[in-house]
Amino acid sequence: MMSYAPTGVDNGTLTLNYAYLNNADVSKTGSVAIDYRTTTNDNVLAASSPTTLNAVTGSTSNPVVVVFTTDDGNFASSLSADLTALPTDWSSASSTFTCATLSVGASCQVSLNYAPTIAAGSTLTFGYSYVNSAGTAKTGTVSIPYTAAP
DSSP states (O other): OOOOOOSSOOEEEEEEEEEEEOTTSOEEEEEEEEEEEOOOOOOEEEEEESSSEEEETTOSOOEEEEEEEESSSOOEEEEEEEOTTOOTTEEESSSEEEEEEEBTTBOEEEEEEEOOSSOEEEEEEEEEEEEOTTSOEEEEEEEEEEEEEO
């Protein structure tokens, strides 16, 4: 049995040579080539701007932009978030958010708006899912603290 434990990103071809005697007692040899590629196991991170929202009740526009990027520059795909359960006073242009791919220089973003009607304070939290560059389905959470004062 063999194993491979990469310590970084790498690719190449592993060639295994073999020898055997066939049923006629004749020596035979051959080889098997196995291509390999390692990647880092990236994550999608979410950063909001502003990071904490302080609003005034009755204000109609307090925009927040959430930018999604990968933490290592490798691509991720199938990013999505369900925005149907946003708390009262929060809105988005769409109830769902999707992004086909993201990587270095190709982030994805979702725009939200907070229009408070009463004084309140809490944290907006919603989840997202994606497939990383290794093909693994993963999830993350966005958290944005907010307050509204009269």
